[in-house]
Amino acid sequence: SDHGDMLGDHHLWRKTYAYEGSAKIPMLLRWPKSMEMEHQRGKTLRQPVELRDVLPTFLDAAGAPIPNHLDGKSMLELVRGNTKNRRLYIDLEHSMCYSKE
Secondary structure (H helix, E strand, C coil): CCCCCCCCHHHCCCCCCCCHHHHCCCCCCCCCHHHCCHHHCCCCCCCCCCHHHHHHHHHHHCCCCCCCCCCCCCCHHHHCCCCCCCCCCCCCCCCCCCCCC
């Protein structure tokens, strides 16, 4: 993945554009063997996740409570096959922040 830098896609070279090259970036997870999730290796999930999901995932993996005020959701639910109550898309507002003016 180019980590959302566009790399010339649509003749653009920065982040923050509302194209897939900037927004559709793979999230890779690798669990330690001690978590006993070996049966999940090589699994590809299509549900959208975002950076706000990382902290709840770490808390969930550690067995710690996830505070209600966090916007993200644990990705362990998806890895374990629970897709109920997951977002189908990520809604965001966007404006161009690079302009010649």
